[in-house]
Amino acid sequence: MPGIEYRIFFNNNPATRDQLDRVEDITVEQEADMAWEARIQIPVCVDDKGNWTGTDEDFMAPFSRVRIELKIGGGSFVPLIDGTITGYDSPLHSEPGQSSLIMNVHDDSVFLNREERILRYENMFDHEVVRQIFGEFGQIASTDIEDTPPPGSPLPPVVVQRGTAMQILRLLARRQGKHVYVLPGESPGESIGCFRSFPTETDGLPPLILLGSDRNIENFTVRNNARRPANVRASTISILDKSVITRTSRFSDTELLGEEAALENGSAASTHILPPYQGESVDLDRAVLAEAASSGYAFEVSGRVLDHCYQGVLSPYRVVSVMGANNHLSGNYVITRVTHTLTRSAYSQSFTLKRNARSAGAGSGSGSLAGSIF
Secondary structure (H helix, E strand, C coil), rough: CCEEEEEECCCECCCCHEEEEEECEEEEEECCCCCCEEEEEEEECCCCCCCCCCCCHHHHHCEEHHHHHEEECCCCEEEEEEEEEEEECCCCCCCCCCCCEEEEEHHHHHHHHHCCCEEEECCCCHHHHHHHHHCCCCEEEEEECCCCCCCCCCCCCEEEECCCCHHHHHHHHHHHHCCEEEEEEEEEECEEEECCCCCCCCCCCCEEEECCCCCCCEEEEEECCCCEEEEEEEECCCCCCCCEEEEEEEEHHHHCCCCCCCCHHHHHEEEECCCCHHHCCCCCHHHHHHHHHHCCCCCCEEECCCCCCCCCCCCCCCCEEECCCCCCCEEEEEEEEEEECCCCEEEEEEEEEECEEECCCCCCCCHHHHCCCC
16 A cells, blocks of 8 residues: 655745644646646634634735645655635634635646736737737746647737737637636646647556456546547638638548547537638637547546545646446556645545546457556
């Protein structure tokens, strides 16, 4: 059974022994396309004079920084969140031992969502706009940005921001088929601004195993939305010769996490038509491919690891292999949500996964992998 260790940094400094002793439990919610959030519960009590104590320490002040890291067994510490205190809840009870202060911590994307403004970005590709916006925030120490293709129109591209930085970043991410998010960096107080597609390959996480002597997950609930996969079509008029340009992409054309597309009968897929403005602001091939790729994630799985049995730290935007489902469901999934719960005696992870594919069944690579656990 691997040992679990965690450490906390307040204002970029390691927490003192007294501060650690005051923490009762920690919950970290990580979800794709959402700000990550932590809730740290600290018990409070009443002194002999009837005054509530322990609620106004400096490290609890709004916009103080908090970083939480976790290590399982002999692995390295993995940062779960690095951000700022955005508020607190304080449930107080008349019964002893029931009162607490719960600090709410959000990742540094909160700083990108505070100021609304109107700006024009002229003659820049989308990834260049993203890089410039991330560079305006000192909390974003580095970036991980994928390039985007030029727009289909021969006119110089123009992006108009009317709202917060995060709102325009999400618009750019959606039309390019990418995701924009902020991850904790290597050191306390440093975050990474990311603009990337979902990955399709594993990167070292141990597999999730449902059955057999090495099983490490408690349950595995699959939801299949067969209405979701779609073929996408869009048209635009060329300003050079007034010709109509039409592009179509099928959900099965995208990079899959298994051997077969999620919808077994491809002819049953629905058809979507993009709004007309898409063709002017983004490459039309890219626009239809992005929308078709998003629709292809027909499988969504929720589950929970067995405490002290899984030796990895799950997080969104990574791919994990699943073994011990059935031959079509075993295989690679992208992680979209993880809840980490730390108490004084236990650590648990619950997860949500998505998949745009089915494995080929017995005899395929994934099927053989699943069978090997018995």
